[in-house]
Amino acid sequence: MAENLRISEEERREAEEKRLPPLPNVDRWGYVKTRFAPNPDFLIHLGNARAAILSYEYARMYGGKFVLRFEDTDPRIKRPLPEAYEMIREDLRWLGIKWDEEYIQSQRMEIYYDVAKKLLEVGGAYVDLCPPDKFRELRNRGVACPHRDEPPEVQLDRFEKMLSGEYGEGQAVLRIKTDLNHPDPAVRDWVAFRIIDTSRNPHPIVGDKYIVWPTYNFAAAVDDHLMGITHILRGREHAVNTVKQLFLYKHLGWEYPEVVHFGRVNLEGFILSKSKIKQLLKKYPERFLGIDDIRFGTLSALRRRGILPETVRQLIMELGVKHTDATLSWDNVAALNRKVADSLCRRVFVVLNPVRVVLEGLDLPINVKLRYHPTRSELGYREYVLTKPIVYIQRSDVELLKSNKVLRLMEFANVEYVEEHDGEVVARVRGFDVREAKKLGLQIVQWVPMEHSIKVDIYRAQGLKLHRYTGLAESAIRELVGEVVQMVRIGFGRIDKVLKSKVVVMFAHE
RNA sequence: GCCGCGGUAGUAUAGCCCGGUCAAGUAUGCGGGCCUUUCGAGCCCGUGACCCGGGUUCAAAUCCCGGCCGCGGCACCA
Incomplete structure (x- = not known):
């Protein structure tokens, strides 16, 4: 009897729960595979949870696969935090998310180098030796830099020189050829690899083993294809990146995954920004109760103050994939959590x-x-x-x-x-x-x-x-x-x- | 400045693609009642919104144009 009641209660919840709109072009791919790709430079927050939960739920909805991929290809500016990898896994487990595959980009460097060489061979990329200022000036005028049209052999040779350390930081980058007249200058011949002096800025996982690092757009684009991702769910701030990455796919004859963009999540009265939190913790460590201080909008902070994973999940599901930014009111979060917590x-x-x-x-x-x-x-x-x-x-x-x-x-x-x-x-x-x-x-x-x-x-x-x-x-x-x-x-x-x-x-x- | 995206109640969301069924649904908040070994939960009733201005049409939240406002991108960050 009690068991029956419990089941019917669960069924009721299931029926009431917000359904996600269908994903585009599922037929064309024949299967669904999504991914969550955080930068392990810090703990993840509610905004990241949106990407994680939606990606996971969509994979589940279509009986597909879900990939966790750590995007740690910047040892200098967004330096990975060694503990963050496991803290992020912990947050996901807390949310009830299970992943079928896991990758760490810093351990896939040879793969990226291979793709880079292929790209140089087909003339889809070039090694640019211009100083940044000079390139920017040419690019803004829609003019090709002198290295752009040199033959593949020269490009490959220069890329080898990049790899062997003949150039220092800032002396050479590998660029993807796009459209020099693209209305958005940001799209024009974007950077795919740059040199980072890892003897000065070692990577927490691979140390100073590599000095040529792929940028986000390159690594993510390549991985999405290699990992067979069919649907990318990401924030609106990535809209231009889709345009940029499309050029890379065209050079290699790959088919770009379907993309769904959604708006940002704000939580009324909370600090969500990773960089702001890091800044505050560094400046006033004594004013906070640790990295998961309850005033932050990170998942670990919400967990610490008693928000339940089911609450977060329902909140995100209710937001759906709307294009507009959402500011969640704390009243609303609390009301949902109260409801979830009451019987538990x-x-x-x-x-x-x-x-x-x-x-x-x-x-x-x-x-x-x-x-x-x-x-x-x-x-x-x-x-x-x-x-x-x-x-x-x-x-x-x-x-x-x-x-x-x-x-x-x-x-x-x-x-x-x-x-x-x-x-x-x-x-x-x-x-x-x-x-x-x-x-x-x-x-x-x-x-x-x-x-x-x-x-x-x-x-x-x-x-x-x-x-x-x-x-x-x-x-x-x-x-x-x-x-x-x-x-x-x-x-x-x-x-x-x-x-x-x-x-x-x-x-x-x- | 240049590119792009968006604007439904206090908040969030449904509807917009395929105009009429929308005098706009749902949740939360707020007001009232019931129930309950809590000021929690539950149940019931009420409250409250289509950014503005033109146009198309018999008919517009839904299509078109303009304005206003908001957001994002313009990194050798992700």
């Missing part, structure tokens, strides 16, 4: 501004059993033995107790106000029955047993500000590190860590 998460008691309450009329010791969820019994319960009749409730609830005279300590007892002195409240237990509490319409509040309490620090992000609230939590939360929980009447959050004498919680939302 344990309820725990935390009190802010705790006040001691001495309970009269208890037979001690007393055993108190508290369910972790009002309806989902499989989430279990915790049990506390009280040998002292002392609990904590919130200051604001003391005021409620005073004005209402009676209230209910959730899952425990109905208590009546007696008196308050020296910052301590005395209350009498009137009974334990919830039915009585309901009949009397009592306010129900969370509480923490004094003998089983632990200090708690709750961090809450508000825009760029980080607030810290302190309070007392029931000791059971020490066992829930890493879990997303609902702090009854306070909000959702994730138990971040347990220190010697306190627990740290990241607040997600109310």
Whole structure:
């Protein structure tokens, strides 16, 4: 019975879920293969997640394959972060994404060199020895540089010289021949390889083994073909790159994959930009709670503060492949996460501004059993033995107790106000029955047993500000590190860590 | 400056390709009610939008033109 209910619930979700529009020209390719190609220079954020999730979901939708490819071909400006490779894999696994193949571009350099040589042979590329300024000036006028029309043998020879280190940084590049009169100057004879002095800027994986590095447009274009990618899903900022890469495909007689461009994702009140985050961390390391500080829009940050992977997935699916930029409002994210988390998460008691309450009329010791969820019994319960009749409730609830005279300590007892002195409240237990509490319409509040309490620090992000609230939590939360929980009447959050004498919680939302 | 893309309620999205069924659907937010051992969830009711101006047409959110606004690219970055 319960099993049946659960299944029908899942089916309902499935039916309600946003369907993605069909992919173009699937018939022409006969299969679907997509890829997610992050630069491992930092953690990935919500915007990257859009590319990852859409690519993965489309592959799944058509029973196709999904490739993870690390694009780490810039050891100088966007230097890969050695830990980022695994952190990105971890983020993807967290999202429930599985990949069929994985590649790292820095380990495919020989492949790129081979394609470059082929391109030189067919006259689709040339080695340009002009200083950058000079080339730019010629290009803006639509004039060919003197090296463009030299024969393939000369080009190949110069490329070998590039590889053997005869040219220094900036002295030679390999360019793809496009159209010198293309209306967009950026498209004209773009750079496919440049020289990077890896003795000065070693690559974290291959060190100084290579000095001739492919640019993004070259490596991505070649890999998409070699890996049999049929559909590329990427941000609008890549629109020009599609135009550029088309020339390379034409030189080699390859067929370009279908491309779907979508807009950027912004998250209201969050920093998403990798470079901005890196900058902030470098400049003010002491102001942040680490690389996954909850004010960032990275997946690890969202995870740390208690956003669930299903929430991210649904959010992205709802955005779809629209061309326009989307600014997600935090209210919306929180609402979705609340919905997802509600049936999944344990309820725990935390009190802010705790006040001691001495309970009269208890037979001690007393055993108190508290369910972790009002309806989902499989989430279990915790049990506390009280040998002292002392609990904590919130200051604001003391005021409620005073004005209402009676209230209910959730899952425990109905208590009546007696008196308050020296910052301590005395209350009498009137009974334990919830039915009585309901009949009397009592306010129900969370509480923490004094003998089983632990200090708690709750961090809450508000825009760029980080607030810290302190309070007392029931000791059971020490066992829930890493879990997303609902702090009854306070909000959702994730138990971040347990220190010697306190627990740290990241607040997600109310 | 030059290229390109886009503008549906506070936010996000459906519809636009193939004009009428759209006095514009959905989610969230907001207001109200019900339910509930939470100020959470659920259920019900209500609220609220086609950027502007022309044109085509019997008929335009949907097609055309102009304007305005927003975004992206113009790297030996990805």
